[in-house]
Amino acid sequence: MSSLIGPTAAPGHSRLVPPIFVTASTQIRQLLALVERAALGGGKVLITGESGVGKDLIAQRIHVFSTRQAGPFVPVNCAGLTESLLETELFGHVKGSFTGAHRDKAGKLQLAHRGTLFLDEVGEMSLRMQALLLRFLENGEVQAVGSDLLRATVDVRVVAATNRNLDEMVAAGQFREDLLYRLRVIHLHVPPLRERKEDVRVLVDHFVSRSAARVSFTERALQVLERHRWPGNVRELENVVEQTKWLADQGAVDIPQLPLAIRTAGESILVVNERRRQVADDLYQAIIHGGYSFWEHIYPLFLSRDMTRHDMRELVTRGLSVSRGSYRVLLRLFRMPPHDYKRFLNFLAAHDCGVDFRQFRKLPAQRPERRPRVVLPPLSEADRDDKTVISALDATDRFSAV
Numbered sequence: 001m002s003s004l005i006g007p008t009a010a011p012g013h014s015r016l017v018p019p020i021f022v023t024a025s026t027q028i029r030q031l032l033a034l035v036e037r038a039a040l041g042g043g044k045v046l047i048t049g050e051s052g053v054g055k056d057l058i059a060q061r062i063h064v065f066s067t068r069q070a071g072p073f074v075p076v077n078c079a080g081l082t083e084s085l086l087e088t089e090l091f092g093h094v095k096g097s098f099t100g101a102h103r104d105k106a107g108k109l110q111l112a113h114r115g116t117l118f119l120d121e122v123g124e125m126s127l128r129m130q131a132l133l134l135r136f137l138e139n140g141e142v143q144a145v146g147s148d149l150l151r152a153t154v155d156v157r158v159v160a161a162t163n164r165n166l167d168e169m170v171a172a173g174q175f176r177e178d179l180l181y182r183l184r185v186i187h188l189h190v191p192p193l194r195e196r197k198e199d200v201r202v203l204v205d206h207f208v209s210r211s212a213a214r215v216s217f218t219e220r221a222l223q224v225l226e227r228h229r230w231p232g233n234v235r236e237l238e239n240v241v242e243q244t245k246w247l248a249d250q251g252a253v254d255i256p257q258l259p260l261a262i263r264t265a266g267e268s269i270l271v272v273n274e275r276r277r278q279v280a281d282d283l284y285q286a287i288i289h290g291g292y293s294f295w296e297h298i299y300p301l302f303l304s305r306d307m308t309r310h311d312m313r314e315l316v317t318r319g320l321s322v323s324r325g326s327y328r329v330l331l332r333l334f335r336m337p338p339h340d341y342k343r344f345l346n347f348l349a350a351h352d353c354g355v356d357f358r359q360f361r362k363l364p365a366q367r368p369e370r371r372p373r374v375v376l377p378p379l380s381e382a383d384r385d386d387k388t389v390i391s392a393l394d395a396t397d398r399f400s401a402v
């Protein structure tokens with residue numbers, strides 16, 4: 001656990017200080033505000049979220065901000081233990097109750113008296129253990145393994161966490177519905193890192209600042225990290241920073257220093273974007289300088305899937321940036337008659353290729369380079385003869401945006 005142990009540890013147990021929780025995202029800020037309110041409320045809390053999102057840290061914060069902060073925070077991982085071990089771990093055992101039980105041993109529930117018990121991975125509990133836990137939650141009584149007598153009544157706040165979908169487990173008969181209702185008095189969900197990309201940079205800074213290595217990540221590398229899907233969430237990012245900071249070249253971590261899986265995902269996106277720009281560029285030049293027209297030459301390429309929807313959008317974007325956001329001007333630019341206005345817009349809408357013209361209204365019109373850079377096959381002579389080739393420059397000079 002990465003929490004910092006405070007200097008004011010009470011006798012018998014260490015007092016936690018709030019673990020550092022770095023964020024730049026609104027979702028997490030709102031969640032942290034909720035955590036503080038939930039902490040003071042004192043009710044049972046269920047924390048859900050994918051592996052590595054920070055559920056442990058949230059559980060610690062609940063304890064630290066609660067009225068039980070001077071009491072113990074006792075974590076139990078329900079996944080790492082067999083059913084019988086988990087039972088003795090939670091409820092304790094008496095001497096002689098099984099081979100190797102040489103003395104009485106208090107369970108974690110007793111150790112957590114006046115504090116918080118953090119039941120991690122609660123979705124991994126067997127149905128029998130779920131029944132025992134439910135009985136405890138109903139009456140607060142702890143019965144040690146091997147003892148017929150009721151041993152103790154304890155005052156414990158239970159905070160549970162899981163990366164499983166407990167509602168689905170209830171539907172599948174793997175988790176008790178009555179236990180779920182008992183545990184989920186307050187529900188806190190921690191979103192995955194891919195849904196809060198704003199956190200990537202601040203987390204990288206945080207993990208770098210924790211180490212002695214003086215490194216910084218280049219802008220390109222940070223962009224690749226932001227694009228990664230992070231299936232292992234913050235823990236995966238933490239590991240990546242740990243591994244790569246030692247590979248820094250003159251203090252800088254760039255794309256080549258990133259692990260292969262992350263690098264290739266980033267590179268393939270860059271390659272795709274670059275290819276799209278290239279295709280759109282070539283088609284645009286073919287229209288403006290090569291005599292291609294939209295319906296005769298571009299449209300068939302789209303129908304035969306030689307160009308994708310993204311290529312089409314990119315091409316329309318090029319056109320709109322020249323026409324200052326006017327689709328009517330774009331029509332003439334792409335060699336379509338004015339009465340095709342509706343047909344063209346319908347075509348874009350039907351294939352989800354429309355581009356919002358408003359973003360181009362405020363921008364100064366782009367003046368494309370005069371030199372043609374066409375890689376498409378040239379038009380036949382006949383084709384070329386009956387076209388009036390207008391340059392993009394002429395078009396922007398002659399037509400005002402409508």
Ligand SMILES: Nc1ncnc2c1ncn2[C@@H]1O[C@H](COP(=O)(O)OP(=O)(O)OP(=O)(O)O)[C@@H](O)[C@H]1O
Nearest residue numbers: 002020021022050051052053054055056057234235
């Ligand atoms: N917002 C954050 N700021 C700083 N460190 C974080 C943050 N979120 C997570 N971490 C770090 O990432 C690692 C994983 O976090 P944690 O163990 O809390 O995740 P978890 O959701 O409990 O994962 P699991 O489901 O695997 O138990 C820890 O080292 C933790 O300190």
Ligand SMILES: [Mg+2]
Nearest residue numbers: 055056120161
């Ligand atoms: Mg955890």
